[in-house]
Amino acid sequence: MDRHHILELYHWTSGTCFRHPAKGEVPTAHVKTIRPAAGGIQDIRACTDCVVGMEAHRQAAAEGAGLPYRPGAGAGE
Template identity: 40%
Template sequence: MTPDAILALYDWEIGACFRCSAADAFVTRIDEIVTPRGERYELSACGICVLGMEEERRHHAERKGFPYVAGELGRR
């Protein structure tokens, strides 16, 4: 699957990347952190970081013998 095809699987908006700290970048929501006090912080990642995390997921799936399906970051 090409990088463009992987990125097309996500919804994008302007924001900050939690992973590389890029500001005013196109990001996609990955997850959220809920503090013990109940505060919620959204985690979003830019395209470069999303591709890196997808590559990590693919390698992990290959090592463990699981099928790899792109586009599932942040989905449960």
């Protein structure tokens, strides 16, 4: 699956990428919600480059485990 099709699987809004906060506000997708030990909840957002990179890692892990790869699976979990 190419970059464009992968990115279409996510909902994009302006935000700060968890890996690239210095970029400031860029299009980001919600990729995870965490619950820090200090309390509350924190939404984790990623930019387009990070989402594509994460999907590449997910695909490699699925293939290595002999499992089917479903792009976008768990997007915004």
